[in-house]
Amino acid sequence: MKVYIKTYGCQMNERDSDAMASQLEACGHTIVFTEEEADVLLFNTCSVRDAAERKAKGKIGYMKKLKAQKPGLIIGVAGCMAQRLGDQLLAELPHLDFVLGTGQLHTLPEKLAEIAATRARFSATEPSFDVLTGMGGHFSHTWHAEIAITRGCNRFCSYCIVPYVRGREISRSISDVVEEARELVANGVKEILLLGQNVAAFGLNGDTRPPAPGYSPFADLLDELDKIDGLLRIRYTSPYVSYFNDRLIETLARAKKVCHNIHLPLQSGSDRILKEMNRQYTRDSYLAKVAELRSAIPDITFSTDVIVGFPGETDADFALTREVMNQVDYAQSFVFKYSPRPGAKSAERQDSVPEEVKEERNQILLADLAARVEKRLAGMYQKTVEVLVEGVSPRNPERWSGRTGTNIMVHFEPDDKIQAGTLRQVKIIQTNPVSLFGKLAD
Numbered sequence: 270m271k272v273y274i275k276t277y278g279c280q281m282n283e284r285d286s287d288a289m290a291s292q293l294e295a296c297g298h299t300i301v302f303t304e305e306e307a308d309v310l311l312f313n314t315c316s317v318r319d320a321a322e323r324k325a326k327g328k329i330g331y332m333k334k335l336k337a338q339k340p341g342l343i344i345g346v347a348g349c350m351a352q353r354l355g356d357q358l359l360a361e362l363p364h365l366d367f368v369l370g371t372g373q374l375h376t377l378p379e380k381l382a383e384i385a386a387t388r389a390r391f392s393a394t395e396p397s398f399d400v401l402t403g404m405g406g407h408f409s410h411t412w413h414a415e416i417a418i419t420r421g422c423n424r425f426c427s428y429c430i431v432p433y434v435r436g437r438e439i440s441r442s443i444s445d446v447v448e449e450a451r452e453l454v455a456n457g458v459k460e461i462l463l464l465g466q467n468v469a470a471f472g473l474n475g476d477t478r479p480p481a482p483g484y485s486p487f488a489d490l491l492d493e494l495d496k497i498d499g500l501l502r503i504r505y506t507s508p509y510v511s512y513f514n515d516r517l518i519e520t521l522a523r524a525k526k527v528c529h530n531i532h533l534p535l536q537s538g539s540d541r542i543l544k545e546m547n548r549q550y551t552r553d554s555y556l557a558k559v560a561e562l563r564s565a566i567p568d569i570t571f572s573t574d575v576i577v578g579f580p581g582e583t584d585a586d587f588a589l590t591r592e593v594m595n596q597v598d599y600a601q602s603f604v605f606k607y608s609p610r611p612g613a614k615s616a617e618r619q620d621s622v623p624e625e626v627k628e629e630r631n632q633i634l635l636a637d638l639a640a641r642v643e644k645r646l647a648g649m650y651q652k653t654v655e656v657l658v659e660g661v662s663p664r665n666p667e668r669w670s671g672r673t674g675t676n677i678m679v680h681f682e683p684d685d686k687i688q689a690g691t692l693r694q695v696k697i698i699q700t701n702p703v704s705l706f707g708k709l710a711d
């Protein structure tokens with residue numbers, strides 16, 4: 270059958286879609302890139318924000334027309350929204366054929382064969398450990414690949430429904446991840462991005478207490494991956510701040526291939542709000558960890574996620590967040606305006622901060638970020654940096670782009686040796702408020 274997969278939401282969902290495409294291809298199906306040519310439409314959905322759910326539902330609703338013209342069409346929903354709403358989706362959308370929850374993604378080929386034979390609608394949302402090992406295939410083949418090392422989360426931050434829709438945290442074994450990485454590298458991959466809701470909890474068997482000093486299975490994994498010949502870079506996202514112990518920090522500083530950039534969600538700079546969010550760190554302990562990391566890895570850059578307008582967030586709480594953000598000097602930040610998610614603990618509280626206040630706080634943080642980025646980029650003028658070449662620049666076909674290990678994009682004019690997935694030296698000859706331009710220097 271010809272299958273079209275549409276993905277909503279995060280990198281983890283992108284990775285799941287890629288693995289499902291690979292499974293389907295291995296079973297003789299063909300992945301197509303337009304809805305019109307498909308026999309099966311699969312929507313891999315996100316539930317983390319209300320807007321993502323509304324968007325996916327709107328799109329699936331619109332597919333009713335296509336099904337009326339093509340009655341044999343099979344339409345399925347997978348992922349977090351499928352997990353959250355289950356049978357309710359089948360009831361709401363009569364043209365929908367199946368619902369596949371986050372623990373059942375690995376069963377897609379077998380479920381598709383069943384539905385093609387019986388046309389019986391179904392919803393499968395039971396948790397399963399097998400999803401962890403059953404989702405290791407890769408459909409896209411480039412110099413970059415993503416590997417999911419954990420699934421689910423046990424931390425239960427009060428605003429988040431991930432633990433409910435992705436289930437409890439489970440980790441793969443080191444040998445399983447290393448085998449997948451070796452295979453990818455043998456097929457030309459140069460950079461891997463390790464994915465998990467809290468990658469630094471890898472191998473801790475769901476224990477939410479930060480690991481004891483000297484103990485970090487995530488560091489053990491990085492050490493093993495660092496030994497793979499032919500692999501140039503290792504990235505990871507996202508870790509929870511409390512898991513950066515001495516063992517992990519020492520590994521990050523020593524490992525040759527692990528990039529010097531950490532996406533370290535802050536969420537709020539106010540201890541009162543952090544407590545209400547059930548984030549198990551304080552402003553001071555977060556800043557102390559940043560200082561420790563900076564001292565071990567002087568060129569490290571940080572990015573972060575922040576929520577503005579959490580219930581009860583005052584101007585004073587917001588000022589504390591702004592202060593921490595400027596102090597850490599993040600190279601990138603993603604600011605989210607709070608919206609309650611059904612099922613999350615914070616949804617029981619009144620969404621008390623008016624929309625215009627959330628928007629105003631959002632704009633303030635974005636303006637601060639723009640000023641910091643401009644200053645950081647200006648400071649790189651005349652420096653020579655190593656980039657991993659990514660390909661032709663999306664905005665200017667005459668230029669190519671590459672990224673530094675600290676996750677800064679650099680544009681440059683190519684030479685005749687240029688090739689995606691190679692490391693090159695670039696001297697920065699021009700900066701502007703949002704980007705860097707350089708010339709090849711090797």
Ligand code: SF4
Nearest residue numbers: 422424425426429431
């Ligand atoms: S750590 Fe918190 S915010 Fe992140 S996925 Fe887990 S519960 Fe959600």
